[in-house]
Structures are given as C-alpha cells and as structure tokens.
Amino acid sequence: MAQTINTEVTRVDARRKVTGTASYAADSIPAGMLHGALACTAVAMGRIAGIDTARAEAEPGVVAVFTHETLPDYKTVKGFYAGGPGSASFWPMEGTEIRYAGQPFAYVVAETAAAARRGADLIAVRYEEDAAQIHMDPGESFIIGAGEDSEGMTLTKGDIEAGLGAAAQTVEATYRTPFQHHNPMEMFAATAEWRGEQLTVWMPSQSVRTLRGGIAKAYGLPETSVRVLSPFVGGAFGSKAGVTPYAMLTIAAARAVGAPVRLIVTRPQMYTVATFRPETEQKFRLGADADGKLTAFEHVEIAQTSRFDDVVNPGTHMTRSMYACPNIHTEQRLARSDTNSGGFMRAPNEMQTFFGLESAMDELAWKLGMDPVELRRVNDTNRHPVKDVPFSSRSLMESYDAVSRSFGWADRGREVGSMTDGDWLVGYGCATATYPTNMSPSSARVRMQGSGHAYVELAAHDVGTGSYTIFAQIAAAQLGLPVEAVDVVMGEADLPLAPIAGGSTTAASSGSAVHIACTNIARGVAEKVAAQKDGPLAGLDPAQITLENGVLKGPGGESQSLAEALASTPMGEIEAEGQYRHPALTDKALRMTYHGGYGVAGPVTPEMAMFAFGAQMAEVHVHRYTHEIRVPRLHGAFAAGTWLNRKTAHSQLMGGMVWGLGSALHEITEVDTPRARFLNANIAEYLIPVNADVRELRVEMLEERDDYVNPLGVKGIGELGIVGTAAAVGNAVYHATGKRLTAIPMRISDIVSA
Amino acid sequence: MKNFAYTRPRSLGDATEAAGNDGAQIIAGGTTMVDLMKIGVLAPETLVDITGLGDLEGHAVGTDALQFGALARMSKVADDPAVIEAFPALSEALWKAASPQLRNAATLGGNILQRTRCPYFRDTAYAQCNKRDPGSGCAALDGGKTSHHAILGGSEACVAMYPGDFAQTLVAFDAQVMTRGPGGTRTIPFAELHLLPGDTPHVETVLEPGEIVTAITLPRIPAMANSHYLKARDRESYAFAAASAAVGVEMDGDTVRDVRIGLGGVAATPWRARAAEDALRGGPLNEETAREAGRIAFEEAVPLEGSAYKMPLGADVVAGALLTVKSRIGGE
Ligand SMILES: Cc1cc2nc3c(=O)[nH]c(=O)nc-3n(C[C@H](O)[C@H](O)[C@H](O)COP(=O)(O)OP(=O)(O)OC[C@H]3O[C@@H](n4cnc5c(N)ncnc54)[C@H](O)[C@@H]3O)c2cc1C
C-alpha cells in the first residue's frame, strides 16, 4: 500500500477547526430563523395536571408556546431497542404522562434564544406526582426476551460448579459502575426548515441516514424530501445517534410557526433528553488451578434500563470471548428504574465489564501469588473460548510484553504497600483492553479528474475522530495523489450509504468502501486506455492491468500514472462507486443498515473471531494524608491491524485512555434518590480529567497484519483505549494500599471509607 | 436569564447608592454572579458593576500588614513573589482554586462572598431549599445526597458548605474586611463576616444592602511565613475541596508558640479550628500531636450519611498540613 497509509498525517480539517471556519450543524442559520427552548419537568413520575402558558406567551419576543395539547403534527418513531431509529420508546409531549425527571413538557419558540429560555422558565406547571425510583434494584433483575430474542443472553459451557470445585483458588466479587453521561463539547442542537413538503434538518449526528429515514417515515415523506446535514460533529460518543424528542419537537414547531427553528439544548437538559450510560453491577466467580489456568468463568452483568426499553449492550459477550476456560457461564440481565432510556456510550459494554473482569483477574493473581501479566499469558488463547473459531489475529501478549518493557513492570515491588514516594503510597496495575471488530456494510463514491484531483463522497461522519483525513489518505494512496488533492464530502444523508458512526466501524467499513471505489476507478480507466489507439497501455487486456500506488501497470512492464491515463481519455474524468460488504454479513444485517439500523458482521463470524487487543499499565499514587489518587504514569500498547493514520490513531488511543482514566477516578452522574433526578448536570460538578491529571501517558502502536477483517486489514480503535484503564488503576490502588475498590469512580471518599 | 438593568458607577459613593436600591446586586468578576443568573438562582433587577472602581484593584505587602483591594484579581495576588514569601498559604489557596480562566477574572472581594455549591441550591427544579427560597425546606436534609455538605456549623435548616479556599487563610490569620455602605465605612473582623445558617440560611453575611467590601487586611504575624494550604480534591486541578486546611506555625525551639488552623470543604462558613490550635500551642509538633490536633478539630463535627468521610479525611488533612510546615521549618 502506498506511503500515505500508516504514516502521520495531520487532520485535513485541523486549520478549519482551530480557526472557527469549520461550520457545525448549529452554525447554519436559515433566513428568518426563530429559536426554540425546552421546558422540562421537575418531577420524575406522574402526570401533568395543568399548564399555564399565559405569562410565557406575554413575554416579549415569544412567538409560540406548545404543549402536548397544542403542538400540531408532532411525530414520533420507534425506539432503537425496539428495532426503530428513536433514542427511546417513550415519547414525551404525546400526552400528560411523566416517566422521568427532566422530561420535556413544553416547547417555546421566540425571536431570540434568550427570550425562548425566559418563556420556558415562565410556564407554570402543576403535577400529579407519583413515587419514582431512579436506581435499579439488582434483586429485581431479569433476562430479556426469554424467547427467540434471548440468543446468547445466557450461555453455559461445561459445568461451572465443577470448575469451581476443581480450582486451587477462586474469586467471587461484585463490581459496580455508575450512571455516566457523554457530555460532548458540542451541545445537542437541531435546526429545522420546511419549504412546503421539503424539510431540511441541520443536526450534529452520528447517523444522518438513521435520522433521515426516521423523519421521512414519521412524516410519510419520500426520503428525497428530507435533507439531513451534519458536516462536523463536536463529539458524540453515542449520544447523537438516534432520532430524539428534541429533534422531532423542533421539526414540528418549525412547521407550526411556519419558519425555521433552531434549538440548542442546555447542558443540564442534555442529561435528560437523550441517552446515557446505564449503571451496572458486574458479578464474577472465577476459579483457577495452581498454575493459574482458569477452571471456571462466571460473569453475570446486571445493567439498568428504563421501564419502556430493554437497553441491552451485552457485555458478557465480550468477557466470555477473552480467556480460555472449559467451564463458562454468563448471564446478561437488566433491572428497571424510572429514567429515560440509556443507550451506548463509548465502549458501551466493554468499559464496565472489563473494569469488573480485569479487577477480578487481578484478585485472582494475588490469591495465586502470580504475576498478573503471567496470569493473562497462561489463559491466552488463539481460539474463541465459546465459539471455538480462531481469532483472525490476536496480539494480546505482544501488547503486554511491549507495555511491560516501556513501563518497567519488572521493577515493581512484589508486596502490597511496598513502594512509596514521600507521602505517596505507590502501586502498579495492569489490565487487558479489547474491542470487537464490527464490520458494517458501506458505500462510497469517488470522482477523479485527469487534472489530478479527486472527490470522495459518502454519508459517513467525522465525530472528531479524523475520518475526513483517513478517507482522503486511502483514496490518495490508491489514486497516486497527494492527500491535499482529495476532497472528502460527508455528513449528508443524500450521499452513498455509510453506517452509524458507532461501534468503531467507520474507518474499517467505510474505508473499505473508499478503497473498493478507487479500485473500480482504476478498472474503469484501464478499460478506457486499453481500448485507445495510442498510449503506453493501449491494446492491452484491461483485466491484466493492475493499479499500484497510483500507477497502472501492464503485464509486460508497461506503465502510466492513473492521472495521466485518465487525462488521455475523452472525458478526462471518471466516477465510480464502491460497495463494501464483509462476506460474513447476513442479508438481514445488510437490510438493517440500509434502513438506518446498526447491522454488522462480527465480531464472531462462522469462521473467525475478530477483536483488537491491547494492554494497559498504570502507576498510581495515593496520598497518606489527603487520600488523593493520582496517576503519574499510564502506558498502553495496542494492536489493531493496519494503522491508517498514525497520528489520529494515536490520538484516538490516547483520548481513549484519558477517558478511561476519567471513568476510573472522576466520572459519575450523581443521583438524588428521593426525587429521582440526576444531580450534577453540569461540567463543573461532573468531573472529567483535566490536563493536570494526565501526566506521562504513553501509547505504543504495534504492527499487526490481519487479512480476514477487511481489504485494508483495519480494526476499529475509537473505543479500544478506554477498555481496561479503570481496572489497571484500581489494581494499582490495591498494590499501593491493600484496598480493593470495587466501584468506580474511585475517589477520596472511597479510599477513606475502604 | 431574566432581563436586568446594568450600571457601572465610577465612584464608591455612587456604587453604594446604586447597590442599596431594591433588587440591585453587586457584580465584580461575575464568575459566581453570572453563573447563578444563568441557572435562574439569582435574578437581580439591576447589576451594579463595581469593576470601574480602579482604586480597589491594588494590593500591598507591608512590614506590618498585608492589604488587598476588593477588586484585586485572584491570579495577580497568587502570583506576586512578595505574597508568596510573606504568606505562602494564601498564595497556595488562590492557586488551588478554580481554573486559570476563573482566577484571571475573579476578584478577592467576590471570592470571599462566593455562594455554596450545594446542588439543590443551584437547581431550581428542587422546590426545597431554605437558602434559595426561605421556608421551603432543605432537599439535602430530606433524604438528598450530602457528600459535599458541611459537617461543622450546619443547622436543621441548612447544611450547605462554604466552598472557597482563600477564606480559610483569612479566618485563621485574623483578617479584617473594610467596607463602605450607605451608613459610611466600617471594619469587620473576617471571622464575623459570615453567618452560620441557623434558622436563616438565606442571610449569609453581616453586610447591609449596598455595603461594598473595599479591602481585606491581614496583620503580619510570624506564623504566616511558615504556612501551608493543603487541599484534598478528586482531581489535580479545578475541583472544590473535599477537605482542606490552611495552617501556619511559629516555633520557639521545639515548642509551638503560635499556630493557626483554618478548615475548608467541611464547614458552613470559613472555619477556624481554635480548640485544635489551643491543644498544640505550648507543646511539641510531631506526628502524634498533629494527628491529635486533627482529631480535636473535628470533635464537634456532625457528619451526615454522605459526608461522614470528611471527618477522618479532615483530620488527616490537618495533620498533613501541620507536618508539611514542620518539615519545612526543620529543613531550613
Ligand atoms: C467552575 C467553578 C469552579 C470554582 N472552583 C473554585 C475553587 O476550587 N475554589 C474557590 O475558592 N473558588 C472556586 N470558584 C469560585 C470562584 O473563586 C468565585 O466565583 C470567584 O472568586 C468570585 O469572584 P468574582 O469577582 O467573580 O465575584 P462575583 O461573581 O462578581 O460576585 C460574587 C458575589 O460577591 C458579591 N460581591 C462581589 N464583589 C463584592 C464587593 N466588593 N462587595 C460586596 N459584594 C461583592 C456579588 O454580589 C456576588 O454575590 C469556582 C467557580 C466556578 C464557576
């Protein structure tokens, strides 16, 4: 492959972003635009008994106030977990029912954003309040769909009790993870403009096709009548994937007032009007023989869900894929409480489950008196522990060995509390990272000009990860052009199909489509020049002409650059589409993607198991007097097939590790139990790491070749770096203090109370 | 945010007059004020911006006293080598507060008058908050989450915590506050500026309507030079204290001649741990006495379910701060 792949390429949109010329969805201001604002409930459960909008309507600048009684033409869609495109199955403002705190109950349209907000504050609402419970009760958990949908939700292989009985050491432990919110920097926003039956929606989105399909269907419009635009996205992490009430309310309001309306959701409202990471409980029972070989592996995950959706992100599918073990039992359980529906948030099941699994593995290592790295080595496997198919590639121990070297793992004190630095207790911890390689179908269209310029078009998204850049690189490499000569157009639903920007699929899936489109360009040009009278490739069999680094080559050493060849054709320009579909992708998954859903092949196909792996190591300091936990060093080594862009890949892994650090020490959506509300709905009180928390952070990117996953050999990396960090930190806390913290985040109060 | 009138007077007299009007409130750096206006907790009819009063911006480190104008910026004072040398704890307390952006904007006058971070106070969706809406009850005490609430000085009406850092150095080192109000100027001992919540948590200070803080002064005492501000917080920067201590020590050989202990992150107001100081004065300072002082500092604490950890934590922070100062003195 050409030189632009596996090199460091600066983002093509970097300058536009830092100079403010990159236009995000909410930056588009259609003529005559009005402003929307949401009014949200204070109570979590009950009914709206009455709404008085008089004062709001009298507020200068307010154009209209809509309630469940007065908003015409408000449409809803089916929820994601019920097979639809919606963020949840329950839709506020269809009636008087209140199902969660912070549920929208009125929509104000005004001439300015400030007037709209003021109007929303002036609405007087009366509630009939019922009791609500915000935390799940793990004792009330259940396994979903106990019928045909329950595939893999429970799994038993061998005999778990026998495995535990035969073990030299066992660990039984429960770990907890909290509610978390994505908190992208860019606020949720939607701008809607109707022109007759033509609707345009500007909205930061991880899936413009899902949005367009959902809206068109709800309004009974042909998809060609609905434009959805999301050119740049200022972070999403799973929060901007579905069709949300705030979007549909804005669309209805714009229609009702006969003018474009833009809504920017406030930060506190962002905690209730869309999804979040549900709280979970992770129960493990592990057994191992004296050499550390697992004899029993049991994992029961209980995740919170709403009363109206079964939000299941099956984490046990991931943990049971990890280590070899003859006796495996897993259960994927849910427990309901009174919230909006959760959803997926960066590493949606891996973050929680690997905090549990990798903490439990550490406990096991201590019990066995074994180096925790060696415990992973003993249980490493090249065949999937349940499906018994080979891993397409698996560099777990290579990752451990690399990170052990860079980190100095061998230098650690072998006993708990054996290392100090002044008033700080010092500990080292490690953990495994893994993420499934999910392959979505995708298309891409490439147009190339003989002058040496190319356009790549597809309905994919750059959620801040660098997709614009890698697609330009992939095309540039094949077409023999500099990266700057390739323009990538994305974030529009009218462009060729691309999947949801989720599950770390975009680079591998849409990148493969770009690759195939470029191959098709070469074939088209080859056919044309072979048929011409003159030229170095004239008269050759086009099937024998190959493309290499932008140069067409004949069997006898004839060659011509693709651009030159193209310039010699009558049109001087060519367009081709590329369609990528992993051979293992089912027709059902294909159709699902075309209908805006999340259809993938993998991670386990009938032939292979496809996962990326890594290993993380943390040095933790715990202060003797302040009990603060700090992480002066965090190292990770990862292997994920081909690195398309070493710079943006490094950033993804580094950003993932920082996020993982946040999950370890900071991130939690606090809860007010009696009133069933989220409590710290702002980023002053919802802590995430600041610069000072991230000290030495090292990312090592290992070389790995995988010919099975896709033509480019790429695995997804957007979420890999988060997985395991919290456990590595927790394991280091144990090494430093002898305190095993079984819940994240791990805070001063936990150290003091442990 | 409600609409409001805005005025930026040029003289202290005009400012006092304007600020004394009904519905008027003072704004300095605005980092507390604008925040609370945006979230609907405060809705002044008129904002009286005092940043036009240039005379209040300076500060001076004299041989007998330290003087700070009410409009001196946090970052400027924290960064002054003379302050760092004369009173390291004061500089540290300012450095460890908020973020660089906030410290550049915020004033010392505004800082000492910053409002609680009690999440129920800050979210108007909660109907119960005696501080925000007198007589409405207290959501925190009504089964709410209390992990960031006061274990010292709270009442049955309110257990909100005073969140600031800087004030702990003032309360422990006998600062005074100069004010100018409709009735003229006065000097208030800093320790008397803030009021315990009692039955009236909405009345937080002794300041009269229209009364403007003009300056803060501190007598220079030997314990200042050997002082330290230790702040326990869940992230390395930009976080309020889980517990903190501003301490200063003056030794006479192996005996403590003077010691000052201010407590943050644990009390309803800036808090001085006098009993702990008394226990140390006249005796040695070592791990044992430092820990005992920490214990005494929290003897009268009333922990709530969520804030119980603050008792052992606060005690350890006091001990840690004292021992740090001790080791610095020893190292000289
Ligand atoms: C996200 C965030 C994090 C923070 N973290 C910390 C922290 O870790 N530690 C910490 O100590 N602080 C912290 N703060 C608080 C910050 O230090 C204060 O907001 C700031 O010091 C207030 O100063 P100001 O000049 O902006 O005051 P303003 O917001 O202008 O005023 C604050 C109050 O004081 C009154 N006022 C102001 N000046 C005078 C005067 N001269 N006379 C009479 N009344 C006056 C105002 O009416 C108002 O009630 C944080 C703030 C934020 C927003």
Ligand code: SF4
């Ligand atoms: S503790 Fe004080 S500020 Fe907080 S809710 Fe209760 S009364 Fe209001």
